[in-house]
Amino acid sequence: MTASQRATARVTVRVPAKVNLQLAVGPLRDDGYHDLVNVFHAVSLFDELTATESGAAGTFTVRVEGESAAHVPADSTNLAVRAAEALAKHAGQTAPDGHPYGAALLIRKAIPVAGGMAGGSADAAAALVACDALWGLGLSLGELMEIGAGIGSDVPFALLGGTAVGTGRGERLTPVPVTGSFHWVFALADGGLSTPQVYGECDRLRATAGEEVVWPSASEPLMAALRDGDARELGAALVNDLQPAALALRPSLARTLDAGRDAGALGAIVSGSGPTCAFLAGSAEHAREVSAALAGTGACRAAVTAEGPVPGAEIVS
Numbered sequence: 669m670t671a672s673q674r675a676t677a678r679v680t681v682r683v684p685a686k687v688n689l690q691l692a693v694g695p696l697r698d699d700g701y702h703d704l705v706n707v708f709h710a711v712s713l714f715d716e717l718t719a720t721e722s723g724a725a726g727t728f729t730v731r732v733e734g735e736s737a738a739h740v741p742a743d744s745t746n747l748a749v750r751a752a753e754a755l756a757k758h759a760g761q762t763a764p765d766g767h768p769y770g771a772a773l774l775i776r777k778a779i780p781v782a783g784g785m786a787g788g789s790a791d792a793a794a795a796l797v798a799c800d801a802l803w804g805l806g807l808s809l810g811e812l813m814e815i816g817a818g819i820g821s822d823v824p825f826a827l828l829g830g831t832a833v834g835t836g837r838g839e840r841l842t843p844v845p846v847t848g849s850f851h852w853v854f855a856l857a858d859g860g861l862s863t864p865q866v867y868g869e870c871d872r873l874r875a876t877a878g879e880e881v882v883w884p885s886a887s888e889p890l891m892a893a894l895r896d897g898d899a900r901e902l903g904a905a906l907v908n909d910l911q912p913a914a915l916a917l918r919p920s921l922a923r924t925l926d927a928g929r930d931a932g933a934l935g936a937i938v939s940g941s942g943p944t945c946a947f948l949a950g951s952a953e954h955a956r957e958v959s960a961a962l963a964g965t966g967a968c969r970a971a972v973t974a975e976g977p978v979p980g981a982e983i984v985s
């Protein structure tokens with residue numbers, strides 16, 4: 669890339685949120701992570717990230733706009749910045765012409781912050797795709813996924829999208845065949861929940877109950893529901909081992925889940941580590957009805973509809 673091309677280069681990437689259709693939490697590992705079976709499903713709630721050349725060569729900056737932007741760090745702890753820096757390191761820090769890699773990132777957030785929908789991981793994935801294109805690196809999806817796994821367990825899935833089973837700490841992915849689309853309602857909460865704290869509470873609750881922690885496996889009824897495109901069966905098969913911990917830390921979520929069930933949802937579940945709650949509907953129209961009914965109860969800050977599966981991070985301009 670020449671200096672003049674560099675001055676005008678700009679890449680915008682759209683990246684989806686995820687909901688976990690099955691989050692089976694296995695034993696705590698020596699590295700502080702849990703072995704999981706994690707059925708990820710990408711939904712049409714998107715953040716957008718634009719990467720341009722940074723003003724000063726070799727520097728990384730980030731600006732955040734939109735949903736709860738004030739709660740997202742705008743410094744080098746931002747996962748998008750960490751991802752861009754990791755990519756630059758992987759590429760040897762400087763372009764073949766000697767120009768140090770750098771980027772100014774602008775994130776337009778719609779995915780709830782600390783909401784259990786992998787918004788931070790989504791932004792990291794978007795940064796990898798955007799900077800790979802901005803710097804003309806041409807890395808494969810597999811290479812980006814490997815770099816992403818070093819940033820966060822959910823980053824590889826935000827790159828892949830669709831529906832996939834994650835094992836290990838959630839980073840080893842196998843795509844799952846799905847028939848048709850599913851329609852969702854997400855109840856957004858005030859404030860977030862800390863993922864490490866929710867996992868810690870899960871361990872504590874299990875220890876207190878003397879629960880034996882079994883090695884997790886993928887749910888057959890869930891896989892069948894996805895294969896058959898059967899929303900009623902899928903609603904009945906949704907399962908999240910982190911839900912008791914999220915409810916213990918945020919008891920008001922029980923009311924949110926009840927409100928969604930009362931509104932006719934086919935399934936109700938805390939999304940990942942919460943506090944966003946996910947409700948499955950039978951159609952787009954049904955989702956709008958559930959969303960309106962939920963919003964009317966006051967059991968959540970806002971309700972939004974989305975569908976899944978959708979593709980992972982992709983360049984839109």
Ligand code: C5P
Nearest residue numbers: 700701702704820821837838863864867
């Ligand atoms: O990988 P990531 O940084 O997104 O994980 C955030 C936290 O969630 C980890 O520090 C850990 O406490 C918890 N976690 C876990 N087991 C996993 C994934 C995440 O305990 N498989």
